[in-house]
Amino acid sequence: MASNPADTPPTRMLVIATLLCSYPGIDATGQAHMEYPPNTFVIPTPDPVMFPESFYLYCFEKGIDGILIASCGTDSPYEGSYAQLAARINTVYARMKERGISIRRLKLTAICSVCTKAFLKEVGEMEAVLAELGPVRGEVAAVGA
Amino acid sequence: MPERKAKPPKKPAPVAGQVPQAAPAVPANGKSAPKAEKVGVYVCHCGGNISDVVDVDRVATEAAQLEGVAVARHIMFMCSDEGQKAIVDDIEALGLDRVVVAACTPTLHETTFRRAVLRGGLNQYLFLPANIREQASWAHPHSPKAATEKAIALVRAAVAKARLLEPLEMVRVAAVHRALVIGGGVAGLRAALDLARQGIGVTLIEKSPFLGGRAVQLHTVFPTEDLARPLIHRLIRQVVAQSNLKILTNTEAVELAGYVGDFRATLRTTPRGVNSELSDPTAAIAACPVEVANEFDDGLSRRRAIYQPYTGSEPDMPAIDWGACTRCGACVEAVGGRGIELTGEAVETQIEAGAIVVATGFDHYEPRDGEYGYGRSPRILTLPQVDRMLDPEGPSHGRLEIDGRVPRAVAFIHCVGSRQIEGVDEPGPDGKLHAYCSRVCCTATLQAANEVRRRYPKTEIYDLYRDIRTYQKDQEPYYVDASKRGVVFMRFANDARPTVEVADAADYPLKVTVADTLTFGTAIEVPVDLVVLSVGVMPRDIAGLIDMTKAPIGSDGFLLEVHPKLRPVESAIPGLLLAGTAQAPMDISESTSAASAAAAKVTTLLAKNYVEMEPFVAKVDPSLCDGCGLCLDACHYAGAIALQDVEVEEGVIEKRAYVNPVACKGCGACVPSCPVAALDVAGWEIEQYRAMIDAITARPLEAGARS
Numbered sequence: 001m002a003s004n005p006a007d008t009p010p011t012r013m014l015v016i017a018t019l020l021c022s023y024p025g026i027d028a029t030g031q032a033h034m035e036y037p038p039n040t041f042v043i044p045t046p047d048p049v050m051f052p053e054s055f056y057l058y059c060f061e062k063g064i065d066g067i068l069i070a071s072c073g074t075d076s077p078y079e080g081s082y083a084q085l086a087a088r089i090n091t092v093y094a095r096m097k098e099r100g101i102s103i104r105r106l107k108l109t110a111i112c113s114v115c116t117k118a119f120l121k122e123v124g125e126m127e128a129v130l131a132e133l134g135p136v137r138g139e140v141a142a143v144g145a
Numbered sequence: 146m147p148e149r150k151a152k153p154p155k156k157p158a159p160v161a162g163q164v165p166q167a168a169p170a171v172p173a174n175g176k177s178a179p180k181a182e183k184v185g186v187y188v189c190h191c192g193g194n195i196s197d198v199v200d201v202d203r204v205a206t207e208a209a210q211l212e213g214v215a216v217a218r219h220i221m222f223m224c225s226d227e228g229q230k231a232i233v234d235d236i237e238a239l240g241l242d243r244v245v246v247a248a249c250t251p252t253l254h255e256t257t258f259r260r261a262v263l264r265g266g267l268n269q270y271l272f273l274p275a276n277i278r279e280q281a282s283w284a285h286p287h288s289p290k291a292a293t294e295k296a297i298a299l300v301r302a303a304v305a306k307a308r309l310l311e312p313l314e315m316v317r318v319a320a321v322h323r324a325l326v327i328g329g330g331v332a333g334l335r336a337a338l339d340l341a342r343q344g345i346g347v348t349l350i351e352k353s354p355f356l357g358g359r360a361v362q363l364h365t366v367f368p369t370e371d372l373a374r375p376l377i378h379r380l381i382r383q384v385v386a387q388s389n390l391k392i393l394t395n396t397e398a399v400e401l402a403g404y405v406g407d408f409r410a411t412l413r414t415t416p417r418g419v420n421s422e423l424s425d426p427t428a429a430i431a432a433c434p435v436e437v438a439n440e441f442d443d444g445l446s447r448r449r450a451i452y453q454p455y456t457g458s459e460p461d462m463p464a465i466d467w468g469a470c471t472r473c474g475a476c477v478e479a480v481g482g483r484g485i486e487l488t489g490e491a492v493e494t495q496i497e498a499g500a501i502v503v504a505t506g507f508d509h510y511e512p513r514d515g516e517y518g519y520g521r522s523p524r525i526l527t528l529p530q531v532d533r534m535l536d537p538e539g540p541s542h543g544r545l546e547i548d549g550r551v552p553r554a555v556a557f558i559h560c561v562g563s564r565q566i567e568g569v570d571e572p573g574p575d576g577k578l579h580a581y582c583s584r585v586c587c588t589a590t591l592q593a594a595n596e597v598r599r600r601y602p603k604t605e606i607y608d609l610y611r612d613i614r615t616y617q618k619d620q621e622p623y624y625v626d627a628s629k630r631g632v633v634f635m636r637f638a639n640d641a642r643p644t645v646e647v648a649d650a651a652d653y654p655l656k657v658t659v660a661d662t663l664t665f666g667t668a669i670e671v672p673v674d675l676v677v678l679s680v681g682v683m684p685r686d687i688a689g690l691i692d693m694t695k696a697p698i699g700s701d702g703f704l705l706e707v708h709p710k711l712r713p714v715e716s717a718i719p720g721l722l723l724a725g726t727a728q729a730p731m732d733i734s735e736s737t738s739a740a741s742a743a744a745a746k747v748t749t750l751l752a753k754n755y756v757e758m759e760p761f762v763a764k765v766d767p768s769l770c771d772g773c774g775l776c777l778d779a780c781h782y783a784g785a786i787a788l789q790d791v792e793v794e795e796g797v798i799e800k801r802a803y804v805n806p807v808a809c810k811g812c813g814a815c816v817p818s819c820p821v822a823a824l825d826v827a828g829w830e831i832e833q834y835r836a837m838i839d840a841i842t843a844r845p846l847e848a849g850a851r852s
Binding site: 010011012014020023024026027029030031033034035036038039041042043044045046047049050051052053055058059062063064072075076077078079080081084088112113 | 280
């Protein structure tokens with residue numbers, strides 16, 4: 001369980017979860033009462049391959065500080081989608097760099113339907129990154145200034 | 146990468162004869178539909194599972210203040226009759242146009258609430274869940290305030306998306322009233338029989354020349370101690386007797402196309418080489434000069450290139466192993482040229498099927514060279530080999546003898562190739578660690594130990610185990626029986642394996658050493674004549690089938706079900722069902738249960754002349770699409786997207802993307818490929834996601850709050 005020191009800048013993490021793999025895995029984490037930080041918001045999707053690059057940038061612009069893509073990895077039931085997704089995330093990284101947004105705020109992972117510990121580990125690592133980087137608005141604002 | 150930009154709208158008109166898209170088209174002007182203005186929000190207490198942590202009253206109060214929300218309530222159990230009635234009543238009384246239920250995970254009750262919405266007179270896809278139990282109250286039980294804030298945000302996001310939902314209709318596909326069952330082992334046979342008895346036509350294909358799978362290699366089956374082959378042949382006779390069931394041995398599926406309701410399979414049947422005119426199979430087999438290891442006896446005996454695994458096999462005639470046969474003609478000559486044909490070629494046939502049951506079975510773990518001494522001594526055998534020896538029809542006619550002598554002492558070692566641990570165990574011959582429990586080997590080992598003890602009371606039995614898992618009904622007595630019969634149990638730790646040394650010069654040829662945790666880690670040396678390795682269950686190599694079907698496999702290499710509890714025999718590929726050990730290690734009773742479950746699913750699926758599928762497939766806004774075709778490149782599924790002619794203005798025909806809702810899997814790979822944002826997945830639209838992000842980030846976080 002993460003600490004919430006009062007002087008820590010507030011951050012939000014978005015988890016993009018696949019319906020067949022990570023979403024039930026995240027549910028299983030809750031079912032086991034394994035705790036993770038509350039400002040972690042899960043949005044389900046058939047497959048994150050559907051999101052265009054602009055969606056990730058939109059999230060950052062709106063104030064999502066970190067995005068964890070909890071994909072099915074190579075276990076994806078959709079043919080070729082993981083390779084397409086990985087390629088797209090590389091493009092997103094390039095565009096994040098262009099905008100001065102740390103690419104550490106976006107991570108592509110694979111979480112299975114029973115991968116509770118893996119989920120907690122990934123959330124914990126992203127949480128540590130966000131604690132170090134602080135809110136994304138600082139980076140977005142700096143670019144805009 | 147292109148941004149999603151709207152183009153000036155056109156008003157295309159489909160060319161006559163085009164198939165309409167199943168998912169509703171977006172409004173012709175290319176703009177989003179008006180947002181719903183009468184959303185009903187229902188917050189569940191879940192009997193305290195939610196409300197003990199989350200302030201549900203506050204969540205409902207906050208929801209009531211959201212734009213477009215007409216009513217917000219909190220109710221003790223939303224899944225109860227009372228909860229569902231509240232939804233139905235409010236739809237009727239208040240004219241709700243969208244419904245959000247903030248409760249448990251949607252995998253539990255999404256269908257329940259969809260049906261309630263439907264009963265109220267709304268399209269069922271105008272319902273949206275907000276998961277505030279698994280992802281709020283249960284995940285943050287010690288942070289009630291933060292959990293409440295999160296629940297509020299999740300409801301806000303659900304309302305934002307719900308307001309953009311559009312009514313959808315299930316995709317309906319004409320269904321072929323026939324099933325293809327792949328695998329002629331006990332699971333495939335059971336599934337085929339159940340299907341045929343339900344009046345569904347079945348094509349059962351078996352790769353090998355004989356039916357029965359691995360079960361016919363057993364002598365007896367636990368826990369009933371029935372003789373295996375008579376038991377399996379009882380099932381086979383019932384299968385063969387079905388008039389609407391076609392059995393093809395020596396047959397593989399080499400191509401699979403189509404989708405649920407309308408699969409098309411190309412089957413390749415290798416000739417048997419033997420037909421019913423063969424009058425003297427014994428003479429034919431005896432004449433064959435080729436000998437190879439006999440897989441039916443797990444390599445303990447040799448067979449000829451023309452062979453029959455056992456008398457009374459199904460079919461009850463030999464077959465030719467074309468990989469071994471030299472086509473010398475000796476067998477043909479021995480039987481006077483009748484009944485054997487060495488010149489046949491494989492034949493391909495096409496069949497249609499509404500559903501497919503995969504029952505391809507398993508393989509035994511093959512210990513790597515030197516693993517517990519395997520391969521270093523003929524006295525180190527696997528459990529399946531010893532099972533064959535204990536079979537009166539086996540290679541040693543039921544006698545457990547090595548070099549003509551009954552072993553004085555036997556050591557059984559459990560978990561060989563199962564529950565492997567990185568850093569402790571080395572990968573097997575397939576280069577993988579098998580971390581899973583094979584589940585059936587404990588009881589099988591105890592059954593064999595008891596049988597040896599029963600037949601040879603003077604033989605000492607040592608059972609070296611990590612854990613004993615006789616988990617199924619009527620299996621624990623095997624453990625109790627073994628204890629009563631004097632089987633000596635020794636337990637080794639997770640991080641310490643027994644060792645097996647070949648000791649030729651000693652009184653006993655083998656020495657097993659184990660640190661026995663039952664005696665506080667005492668190192669015990671056990672001299673034995675025979676070591677039996679209780680090998681695990683491995684996924685069979687069905688890469689070709691997986692490639693054709695795109696069926697997902699789990700990290701253990703077995704075929705993966707959609708959900709182990711809620712959809713335990715369904716693959717993620719609609720219409721593809723799993724039966725038996727293709728999915729996971731199972732004993733015979735579990736395999737047949739799974740097979741019957743798969744057959745029941747197919748029966749439900751094909752009960753009507755059509756199947757219905759969720760409408761979450763790609764959709765094209767023809768007013769934005771300019772026919773560039775980039776989406777075709779992004780899509781991996783044949784026929785899911787195509788370009789077709791559309792009359793965009795009077796007399797002007799242009800190409801536009803068209804989605805076949807049956808072939809489309811709804812992954813959305815096409816969506817970001819479109820330079821003009823003409824594509825979306827119905828029910829999972831990018832604008833809906835953006836609205837969710839807006840809602841999640843609508844309020845500033847409290848100082849100190851961290852993800």
